[in-house]
Amino acid sequence: GYCLSNKTLNLPPCPVRPLPLVGHLLALKTDRRPKFKQWREQCGDMFSVYLGSQLLVVINDFQLIKETFVKRADEFSDRPVSFLDKMTGQQGRGIVMNSGHVWKEQRSVALSILRKFGFGKNVLAERVQEEVSHYLDYLSSCDGNPVDIKKITTESTANIICSILTGKRYEYTHPTFQKLIKEIERYFISNKQEATITCFPFLKYLSGHTNMTKNMDYILKILREFIVKSKDKDPEDNFIASYVSEKDSRIVNGEATTMDEINLLRSVLDLFVAGTETTSTTICWFVLYMLNYPQVQKKIFDEINTQIGSGRVPSIQDRPKLVYLNAAIKETQRFASIVPQSVIRSCSKTLTIRNYTIPEGSLIVPNLDSVLLDKNIWGSDADVFNPDRFIDTNGQLKKPEEFIPFGVGRRVCLGESMAKTELFLYLSSLIQRFHLLPVHPDQPPPMDYIFGLTMIPKSYQLKLIERAAI
Numbered sequence: 391g392y393c394l395s396n397k398t399l400n401l402p403p404c405p406v407r408p409l410p411l412v413g414h415l416l417a418l419k420t421d422r423r424p425k426f427k428q429w430r431e432q433c434g435d436m437f438s439v440y441l442g443s444q445l446l447v448v449i450n451d452f453q454l455i456k457e458t459f460v461k462r463a464d465e466f467s468d469r470p471v472s473f474l475d476k477m478t479g480q481q482g483r484g485i486v487m488n489s490g491h492v493w494k495e496q497r498s499v500a501l502s503i504l505r506k507f508g509f510g511k512n513v514l515a516e517r518v519q520e521e522v523s524h525y526l527d528y529l530s531s532c533d534g535n536p537v538d539i540k541k542i543t544t545e546s547t548a549n550i551i552c553s554i555l556t557g558k559r560y561e562y563t564h565p566t567f568q569k570l571i572k573e574i575e576r577y578f579i580s581n582k583q584e585a586t587i588t589c590f591p592f593l594k595y596l597s598g599h600t601n602m603t604k605n606m607d608y609i610l611k612i613l614r615e616f617i618v619k620s621k622d623k624d625p626e627d628n629f630i631a632s633y634v635s636e637k638d639s640r641i642v643n644g645e646a647t648t649m650d651e652i653n654l655l656r657s658v659l660d661l662f663v664a665g666t667e668t669t670s671t672t673i674c675w676f677v678l679y680m681l682n683y684p685q686v687q688k689k690i691f692d693e694i695n696t697q698i699g700s701g702r703v704p705s706i707q708d709r710p711k712l713v714y715l716n717a718a719i720k721e722t723q724r725f726a727s728i729v730p731q732s733v734i735r736s737c738s739k740t741l742t743i744r745n746y747t748i749p750e751g752s753l754i755v756p757n758l759d760s761v762l763l764d765k766n767i768w769g770s771d772a773d774v775f776n777p778d779r780f781i782d783t784n785g786q787l788k789k790p791e792e793f794i795p796f797g798v799g800r801r802v803c804l805g806e807s808m809a810k811t812e813l814f815l816y817l818s819s820l821i822q823r824f825h826l827l828p829v830h831p832d833q834p835p836p837m838d839y840i841f842g843l844t845m846i847p848k849s850y851q852l853k854l855i856e857r858a859a860i
């Protein structure tokens with residue numbers, strides 16, 4: 391196929407000639423996924439695109455992604471500085487968009503606190519179960535009428551983060567809680583705008599940025615109040631108290647540390663933003679697949695019925711028993727591929743991959759889509775929803791290394807284990823209690839997505855019929 395090479399700089403090839411000023415932005419404005427798929431076929435496992443004048447290198451194929459982001463993690467684990475960070479003057483804090491030694495310490499502290507909550511007494515699983523029971527009660531109160539579960543699901547997963555961070559969940563109707571979620575959603579949406587502003591810095595003088603910083607100020611104000619209320623509690627109770635106690639002990643022991651109030655605030659923000667929408671979107675995809683594949687839903691229910699029955703809700707100890715459900719969750723994550731190009735990274739110096747030059751300051755992404763939907767890996771039915779692909783001939787759950795919905799390398803999702811706990815407890819309880827039905831029999835809602843920072847299913851309604859009532 392057609393592919394433009396750059397002989398002078400030896401950059402990875404371009405699928406189409408970039409336009410002056412805008413580069414490939416027009417082609418990428420609506421939905422990048424089919425374009426990236428086509429361009430991979432044209433250009434091979436790596437290609438260049440221009441977001442305005444900014445070079446973005448897209449890495450496709452499982453082996454090349456591993457070679458780049460795992461084997462050469464020292465070179466390919468940085469993030470670009472975000473425009474918002476420059477605006478708020480808080481550059482170099484927190485986790486998601488941070489790099490270097492501050493990122494390293496904040497990430498490792500956050501990870502070890504979350505691990506602590508997930509072990510032994512398993513505070514995490516307990517809090518998730520408590521939240522799930524409120525979620526199911528809400529759904530039950532809908533009385534089998536058509537509902538769109540998106541909003542309540544986001545509120546519910548936000549509440550889990552809230553309860554881990556602060557030790558406390560909120561009523562869904564609580565005004566501060568509602569406002570926080572709304573503002574974080576706006577922040578999430580404005581991030582798309584931010585990407586454009588990062589490529590066209592002059593735009594920030596034209597519009598938008600005042601709203602964005604105002605929106606961020608508001609979110610940070612609420613999170614600061616969370617911190618004040620939670621920091622003096624028992625470190626076993628919540629993330630914030632645990633962070634503060636660890637910080638104090640490092641300081642008392644005279645250890646050099648980057649742990650401080652601003653890094654705590656930004657880490658709290660990052661966990662909120664990264665952990666809410668992703669989990670809730672995955673739940674919404676799973677439910678949509680259940681409406682489209684009733685035979686899969688039936689098989690999951692039968693397994694729950696056999697392994698657990700209806701006398702008690704599923705617990706985290708039941709996870710290994712529900713093989714088919716676990717396979718269906720994996721297949722949901724593979725097939726929906728909700729973060730298709732992962733989270734953007736940048737090169738802090740000039741590097742080479744397979745003889746191509748990647749200049750300093752280039753952006754680079756692992757194209758997770760190119761792995762999760764690859765026919766060479768999953769077979770000719772890669773574009774069909776089929777949980778059985780994750781079950782081996784002995785009826786055991788398969789764990790193929792190409793299953794990478796949480797990314798790879800040193801930047802791999804920090805909430806992976808938390809997300810898996812959540813998905814298992816939400817979805818097992820949901821199918822145990824309700825029969826999920828399309829509003830119009832034999833006319834399940836289409837499995838279309840809206841292109842954004844995460845791939846969210848187009849809004850749909852369903853009926854949840856209580857099993858006991860059948």
Ligand code: HEM
Pocket residue numbers: 485486487497660661664665666668669672728729732733734795796797798800801802803804805806808809
């Ligand atoms: C199904 C749910 C989720 C999916 C599919 C998902 C996916 C991802 C992906 C693809 C990345 C980027 C990895 C990279 O740059 O290569 C990421 C990063 C991250 N995720 Fe998740 N995530 C999920 C849930 C969560 C949850 C529940 C939390 C919080 C508790 C969380 C916290 C983070 C953080 C903090 C990062 C940034 C890590 C870093 O830059 O060092 N995620 N996630």
